Amino acid sequence: MFKKTLVALALSGLSTAALAADVTGANDQVSVEGALNAGELVVDSTATPAKSDITAPAFKQGSEYIVNDVVAITVSGAKFDTTVDPVLSTSGANATFAFVDYQGDNVARFRVSTANSAKGDTLTLTKFTIDTEGATAKTKVSFSSKAISVNPSIGDYDASKATSTAPAFTYVSQLTADLTKFNGIITTSKGRQEFTDGLKDVLTVDLTNNSGAKVPLTFTKLTHVLKGSDFSFAMDFDADEDGKLSAAELGNALTIASTSGATADTFAAKLNDNMTELTITQTIDSNTAEVDSFSVTANVKGQAAKGSVLTKQSFTIESTAVTASTGTASIPAASAGAWTLDGSSDDIELMPFGTEYAQSITVANRGTVEGAITVTLKAEGKTYTKELTQMAAANSVTNISLEVAAFAKESGITGNAHVNVVVNAPKDNIGVKGVYYHKASADRVLTY
Numbered sequence: 119m120f121k122k123t124l125v126a127l128a129l130s131g132l133s134t135a136a137l138a139a140d141v142t143g144a145n146d147q148v149s150v151e152g153a154l155n156a157g158e159l160v161v162d163s164t165a166t167p168a169k170s171d172i173t174a175p176a177f178k179q180g181s182e183y184i185v186n187d188v189v190a191i192t193v194s195g196a197k198f199d200t201t202v203d204p205v206l207s208t209s210g211a212n213a214t215f216a217f218v219d220y221q222g223d224n225v226a227r228f229r230v231s232t233a234n235s236a237k238g239d240t241l242t243l244t245k246f247t248i249d250t251e252g253a254t255a256k257t258k259v260s261f262s263s264k265a266i267s268v269n270p271s272i273g274d275y276d277a278s279k280a281t282s283t284a285p286a287f288t289y290v291s292q293l294t295a296d297l298t299k300f301n302g303i304i305t306t307s308k309g310r311q312e313f314t315d316g317l318k319d320v321l322t323v324d325l326t327n328n329s330g331a332k333v334p335l336t337f338t339k340l341t342h343v344l345k346g347s348d349f350s351f352a353m354d355f356d357a358d359e360d361g362k363l364s365a366a367e368l369g370n371a372l373t374i375a376s377t378s379g380a381t382a383d384t385f386a387a388k389l390n391d392n393m394t395e396l397t398i399t400q401t402i403d404s405n406t407a408e409v410d411s412f413s414v415t416a417n418v419k420g421q422a423a424k425g426s427v428l429t430k431q432s433f434t435i436e437s438t439a440v441t442a443s444t445g446t447a448s449i450p451a452a453s454a455g456a457w458t459l460d461g462s463s464d465d466i467e468l469m470p471f472g473t474e475y476a477q478s479i480t481v482a483n484r485g486t487v488e489g490a491i492t493v494t495l496k497a498e499g500k501t502y503t504k505e506l507t508q509m510a511a512a513n514s515v516t517n518i519s520l521e522v523a524a525f526a527k528e529s530g531i532t533g534n535a536h537v538n539v540v541v542n543a544p545k546d547n548i549g550v551k552g553v554y555y556h557k558a559s560a561d562r563v564l565t566y
Contacts, residue, residue: 139180139263141278144173146287150257151447152333153250153289158199159333163207163244171333172287175261176242181276183235188266189215189228195259195285196248197223204228205245210235223249258285290331293409293439293447298322299455300416304428306461306489306542311427312420314460319416321454322377323435327409335445337409340400342437344414344454348429349393354419363389371417374398378410385412409439430463430540432456459540461489462548466537466566471526475554479519481541482549483510489543493522497535510541510548 148171153159159171175191183189189206198204198220206215206228213235215228226246235241243261264277302319304310313319321344327337352371356363363371368387376382386399402409419425433454439447469477481491489510494503506521518539526535541548552566 139265139276139278140178141175141260141262144175144287145285146172147290147328147331148172148287149292149328149331149334150253150255150289151292151445152331152335153253155335155441155445156250156333158250159248161244161246164205172248174242174244175286176240177261177263177278178240179235179237179276181265182237183213183230183265183276184267185230185232185234186268187230188218188268189230189241190221190264190266191226191228191243192262192264193224193248193259194262195257196250196253198226199247199249202245202247204243207242207244208235208239209242210239213239215241253289255289255291257289259287259289260285287332290328291447291449292328292331292334293337293437293449294326294328295435295437295449295452296324296326297435297452297454298324299453300433300457301455302416302428302457304430304457304459304461306459306544307487308421309427309490310459310461310542311425312418313428313457317418317420319457321414321416321433321435322411323413323437324377324411325409325437329407335439335441335447336407337439337447338402338404338442340402340409340437340439342398342400342435344396344398344433344435345394345451346396346433347394347431349389349396351416351418351426351428352389352393354423354425355417372396373415373417374412375415376410376412378408378412383410383412428457430457430459460545461543462539462541462545462550464539464548464550464566466539466550466552468534468565469537469552470534470554470556471523472532474557476557477519477523478517478551478553478555479522479537479539480551481510481516481518481539482551483512483514483516483541483543483547484549485544485547486512487543487547488512489541489548491516491518492540492542493518493525494538494540495522495526495529495531495535496538497529497531497533500529502529502531510543 160169161174162169200220203217204226212233214232216231218227218229262278264274300319300321302313305314355367355371374385383403384401388397434451435454436451437449491506491510504525510516539550553564555562
C-alpha cells in the first residue's frame with residue numbers, strides 16, 4: 119500500500135515535500151511571572167483531574183503515516199521537561215504512537231504503531247511539560263511537526279507549516295504600568311516656591327493586572343518606590359513642628375489616592391530620612407482582588423505661605439507585587455517625570471579649582487528682573503549646593519568667581535568640578551560664562 123502511494127505521487131508529478139501537516143496554535147497568553155513561579159507548564163489529559171496550563175497543540179496530517187515511521191514534535195521558544203514522558207494522541211480509530219525519546223530538550227519523537235495513521239487525522243500532544251526556567255516576556259512559543267520515513271530514501275515528509283503566525287502561547291508581563299508623569303514648572307517669579315500653574319503637581323500610575331493570562335498570580339500587596347532628589351518641601355506640612363512627619367502630615371504633602379472607584383485598595387506611605395525616596399505600600403482589596411491604579415499629588419505651600427524653595431529634579435518609580443505565598447512580579451524603574459525651572463539653568467562641564475588655577479564665572483542679566491543665584495558643584499561623586507549672597511542684578515554683569523571659588527574651597531574641592539548655575543530670573547535674559555586660568559602656563563580656557 120505504501121509503495122502504491124509513492125508511485126501515485128510520482129505519476130501525479132508531486133513530491134512528498136509538497137505535503138504538509140497543518141498545526142493549530144491557540145495563541146494563549148501566559149503570565150511570565152506565574153510560569154517562573156511554577157517552574158513548569160503542564161498539559162496532562164491522563165491526570166485526574168486533567169491538567170491544562172496551556173492549550174495542547176494539534177497537527178492535522180497532510181498525508182498517511184506508515185507503521186514504524188517516526189513523528190517528531192518540535193517546540194520553539196521553550197524547552198521540554200525531558201523527565202516527563204509525553205503522549206501523542208490521534209483522532210484516528212486504529213493507529214497509536216509510542217514515545218521513542220527526546221532529541222535534545224526541544225524535540226520529542228514518537229513511532230507510528232499498531233496501524234497506519236490516515237491522512238486528515240489530527241494528532242494532539244495530550245501530555246507534556248514545558249520547563250519555564252529563563253522565560254521572558256514577549257517570547258512566543260510554537261510547535262511544529264514532521265514525519266520521518268523508515269525508508270532512508272524518503273526521509274522527512276509532511277512537515278507542518280511555519281507557526282510564527284500561530285504561536286501556541288506568548289509569555290506576557292502580568293503587571294504593567296502606564297504613567298502620566300510629574301511635569302511641574304517651578305516659577306522663578308515667585309521665589310521658586312511654587313509652580314507656574316499652582317500649588318500641586320500630579321503623577322498618575324495606571325496599573326494593569328493581566329489576571330486573565332494563563333497561570334496568573336494573585337497579588338496581595340504592591341510596593342512602589344518613588345525616587346527624586348529632594349522631597350524636603352514635605353516638611354512644610356509638619357503642623358506640630360516636631361521635626362517629624364506623621365502619616366497624616368505626610369499625606370497632606372504627598373497625597374496618594376486610588377483612581378479605581380469606591381471599593382479601593384489601601385495605601386500607606388513612608389519618606390526616607392534623606393527625603394529622596396517615597397515608599398508606597400498598596401494593600402489589595404480582598405473583596406475584589408483587583409489592582410487599583412492610583413495618583414500621587416505633590417502639594418506645596420507656595421510663596422505667600424513662605425513655603426520651601428523647590429528643587430529642579432527628575433523622578434523615577436518602580437514597583438514590586440507579591441502574593442500570599444512566593445510569587446512576585448515587578449515593574450522596573452521608569453521615568454516618572456521632572457520638575458523644571460522657568461528660570462535659567464546653565465552647566466559649566468569643567469572648572470578646575472585649587473591653588474594652581476584662577477576662575478572667571480560671570481552672570482549676565484539683560485532683563486529687568488533681579489534673580490537669586492544658586493550654584494551646584496559636583497566633584498568626586500559628591501554634590502554641593504549653595505545660594506550665593508550675590509544676586510544677578512538687572513541689566514548688569516555679575517562676577518561670581520570669588521564666591522564660587524570660596525564655596526569650592528570650603529567644600530574641599532581641589533580638582534575638576536562640574537558647575538551648575540541657576541538664576542531665579544527669566545532664562546531668555548540670562549547668560550553664563552566660565553573661564554579658567556592656569557597660573558603656571560598662563561593659559562586661559564573658555565569652558566562655557
